[in-house]
Amino acid sequence: MIKLLAVGDMHLGRLPSRLPHALVERAVELGPSEAWKRVIEAATEFEVDAVILAGDVVHSENDFFEAYRNLSSGVEQLTEAGIRVLCVAGNHDVSVLPRLSRHIKAFKLLGEDGNWESVELEFESEYLTLWGWSFPRARMAESPLRGTGFERGPGINLGIMHCDRDKARSNYAPVSSTELNNAGLDGWLLGHIHQPDELTTPHPSGYLGPITGLDKGEYGARGPWLIKIDRGHIQEVEQLILAPLRWERLEVDVEGISNVEDSRDRLQIKLIELDNELSVLYKPPKAVGLRVVFVGHSRFSDSIEPFFSEDEKENIYPGRDGTHYFIEYLENEILPEIRLEEIATRNDPPGLLAKRLLLLDLNSSNHERQVLIENAKQRLINQSQNTQWNRLEMEIPDDDVTVKWLRRSGIRLLDKLLSQQEVE
Numbered sequence: 001m002i003k004l005l006a007v008g009d010m011h012l013g014r015l016p017s018r019l020p021h022a023l024v025e026r027a028v029e030l031g032p033s034e035a036w037k038r039v040i041e042a043a044t045e046f047e048v049d050a051v052i053l054a055g056d057v058v059h060s061e062n063d064f065f066e067a068y069r070n071l072s073s074g075v076e077q078l079t080e081a082g083i084r085v086l087c088v089a090g091n092h093d094v095s096v097l098p099r100l101s102r103h104i105k106a107f108k109l110l111g112e113d114g115n116w117e118s119v120e121l122e123f124e125s126e127y128l129t130l131w132g133w134s135f136p137r138a139r140m141a142e143s144p145l146r147g148t149g150f151e152r153g154p155g156i157n158l159g160i161m162h163c164d165r166d167k168a169r170s171n172y173a174p175v176s177s178t179e180l181n182n183a184g185l186d187g188w189l190l191g192h193i194h195q196p197d198e199l200t201t202p203h204p205s206g207y208l209g210p211i212t213g214l215d216k217g218e219y220g221a222r223g224p225w226l227i228k229i230d231r232g233h234i235q236e237v238e239q240l241i242l243a244p245l246r247w248e249r250l251e252v253d254v255e256g257i258s259n260v261e262d263s264r265d266r267l268q269i270k271l272i273e274l275d276n277e278l279s280v281l282y283k284p285p286k287a288v289g290l291r292v293v294f295v296g297h298s299r300f301s302d303s304i305e306p307f308f309s310e311d312e313k314e315n316i317y318p319g320r321d322g323t324h325y326f327i328e329y330l331e332n333e334i335l336p337e338i339r340l341e342e343i344a345t346r347n348d349p350p351g352l353l354a355k356r357l358l359l360l361d362l363n364s365s366n367h368e369r370q371v372l373i374e375n376a377k378q379r380l381i382n383q384s385q386n387t388q389w390n391r392l393e394m395e396i397p398d399d400d401v402t403v404k405w406l407r408r409s410g411i412r413l414l415d416k417l418l419s420q421q422e423v424e
Contacts, residue, residue, distance in 0.1 A: 002126045002156075002229040003048040005240075006189045007039055008196065008208030009056040011092065012070050013063025016245050018216045020314035020326045023287055030245040030287055032059075033070050035212035038242040038283055039224055040074050044081050046226060046240075049123045051078060052130070054191030054208055055090025055162030057097055064096050072104045079106045086110055086119065089134035090162035090191055091172050097134070109134060110160065114144070120153050126229060127155025131185065135162060139171040145179040152184065156229050159183065162191040165207075180205060186234065189225075194218050196239070199225055204237045212243040216289060216328050219247050223282070242283035247328070248290055250274065254334060255296030260303045267292065271317040271325060284321045289328040301334035333408060336415040343414070350417045357410045360403050376402050 015027045023030065043051050058067040075085050086108045089097040101109035110132025111117045121128045129152065133144045144161060159180075164170035166177055172192060180188050188205040190197075194215070197206025210222055222243035228236040252267050278284050294304055308316075313327040344354040359369045380397060397405070 001235075002050075002121065002123045002128050003046060004050050004052055004128075004227040004229070005039065005043045005046070005048045006052045006054065006208055006225040006227060007211055008054050008191050008224070009090070009194060009210040010036060010053065011056055011059040011210065011214060012036065012067040014059035014214060016212070016214050018289065018328050019287075020328075022314050023324060023326070026287070030212070032210075032212060032214070033066075034244045034286075035242065036070055036074055038244065039211060040077050042224065042226075042240050042242060042282070043078055043083055048083055048226070050084040050086060050121060052160055052189060053085070053087035054160055054189050055088050055097075055135070056092040056191055057087055057090075058093040058100070060092060061096050064099065067093075067096065068100060068103060071100060071107065075104050075107050084108070084121070086130060086132070086160075088132045088160050088162055088191075091135050091138050091140070094135040094138050114140070116144075116148060116150075118153055120155075122154075126232075127153075128229060129153030129155060129157045130160060131157065132160040135173065140173045141171050142173075143175045143179060144173050145175050145183060148183075150184050155232060156187075156234060157185045159185045159188045161188065164192055165190065196222070199237045199239075201234050201237050204234065210243075213245045213247045213289070216247055216291070219249050219291075222246065240283075241281045244283075244286045246278070246285040246288045248274065248288055249293065250290050251293045251295055253296045254294050254298045254300070254304065257298055257300065260300045260307050263294065263300070263304045263307065268317070275317070275319045275323065275325070278323065279320050284319075285323055287324040287326070288319070289326055290316070291329045291331060292327050293331040293333055295333045297335050297337045299337050301332065301336055304334065305330055305332045335408065335411045338411060338414060338418070343418075350414055350421070353410060353414050353417065357407065357414070360407055364399070372406070373399055373402050376406050380405075 010032050012032045015031050019027055078085055085106060088110050098109055098112055101107050110119065111134040114136030116131060116133050118129055118131045131150060144163065163173040163175045165175055167174050187203050190207045193207045194210050196209025199206050208225055211224055213222055221239060221241045223239055223241040226238045226240055227234060250270055252270050254263050254266055257263060308330060315324065316327050317325040319325060340354045340358050343350055344358055356372060359372055362369045377397060
């Protein structure tokens, strides 16, 4: 059997952002260097044969010395354990990674100068061929797969590349899913995009994601992927969740609370549930940054957000393993309590708006409901094509997203209309 540990964007030298004051001094132990230590421990514990690094190992040229210290120490430990280390360069470390590979013994860089390179590995009569390509310069507007043909090597053939998938106008090695699928390899281990794909057998192909949360928008599980090859087939692919810092979006429903203090109880229940889930991971996080979103209908919609003090947000919950939970952002999506059926009997603007909102609760086969949704979609698309937004590459929203947007904005507008009538 061959066992690989595939590692996505590591960004050694970069520190996580948006940490609360209480964690600023612990930034190093929550960042990439600590995650790299955990990767080394995992590689040794699972007795892997090789560690694969899919680019952006180092964050920038300025991080050469820190990267050298962390990489050389880690590679030495892995080599002593009989584990090979192979990598490709990404757009962030296009210059520094080749230099590091020349300084660190047993650190193999594949595909230097933008030329595809293969290496054949054999462990216990099992064969594997790895194909790697490295960025030749920081910006690369053409596809690395254009005009490339792979002559398969022994055993399973896997590609390693740092690239921008299905982004034709990208300056970071744009490739299409069609190119990847037609390359004739058994799978692709990709770097660059920080949202990991769901890699599965028998042909794992997609983004590995970073090994720790570096930015507040990187919600969910992060860590390397353990790949097991046996009898000429990829038998198992598993993500080892080991990020020292994790970001989570936590939705808290406050429907039916009798006072503003109850919002804290609802949040506490959600925190306990989350902590129970994270405590059984391969390596639980040391800190968890939360985007807490309060939802539901409540007359306390304007009171809950200011109810939580800044000190409380910085250390909202002590986890069972010493995990430090903090609120990075508190979002209020609470809707006012409005009796739509009663208001819909009226013939004024609030009544007409209430009738539209009630349409959203009907079956998806209702014609009026579907017309309302399609019109809303078209308005969103038209707005996205405005010159100030079109660079965001907005995706067409599905029905569920559109209904949620219509309901939230509609009820808030209705609340304003009713308030204006009360004033008049």
